[in-house]
Amino acid sequence: MARFTVVQEVDAPAEAVWGALVDWPRHGDWAPLTVVRTVPGPAEGVGAGFVARTGVGPLAFDDPMTVVAWQAPAGDRPGRCEVVKSGRVVHGRAWFSVTPLADRRCRVVWFEEVTVSPRSLTRLAGPVLSLAGRLGFAATLRAVARDVERDLAARSGPR
Incomplete structure (x- = not known):
């Protein structure tokens, strides 16, 4: 099993960051070579589903996900x-968790615990998969932070 955790502080309120993170199709804006689509059913909350398609051409794969816990x-x-x-x-x-901090900031913690098929690949390459996941999601969370901070600044106008 490959496991990793990434932490990112964001200069925006927790509610704004949460809203961006649960806008499932928007994840494709931040994750390279990924397009995310929702599936029929609830758009948010427990039971919401979406599929991330990652890769190029015949090397792409679907990563279907279903929300099993939700507390905004x-x-x-x-x-x-x-x-x-x-x-x-x-x-x-x-x-992922989004924790409010002082001064309208927040902290995002992202955790993944995954196995890749064939499972023998995960056993052999688990540490590499964990490192790749950590690096990839660190870049993704930095992109989320930049977008949310930029959107917030644009809405609040010049200071």
Whole structure:
């Protein structure tokens, strides 16, 4: 099993960052070579589903996910969303939390625990997959932070 955790502080309120993170199709803006589409059913909350298609041409694969836990941030209370990955290539779970901090900032923690098919690949390459995941999601969370901070600045105008 490959596991990794990434932490990113964002200069924006937790509710704004949460809103961006649960806009599932928007993940394709931040994750390289990835397009995300929702599936029929609830758009948010437990039971919401979406599929991330990652790769190019015949080397692309689907990563279907279903939300199994959902608590949006409110006031000082952190938010947390957990998904189960049920694809032919990637299986496991992922979750993120968004914790409000002082001065309208927040901290995002992203965790993944996945197995890649064939499972022997994960056993052999688990440390490499964990490192690649950590580096990839660190870049993704930096992109999320930049977008949300830029959107917030554009809405609030010049200071």
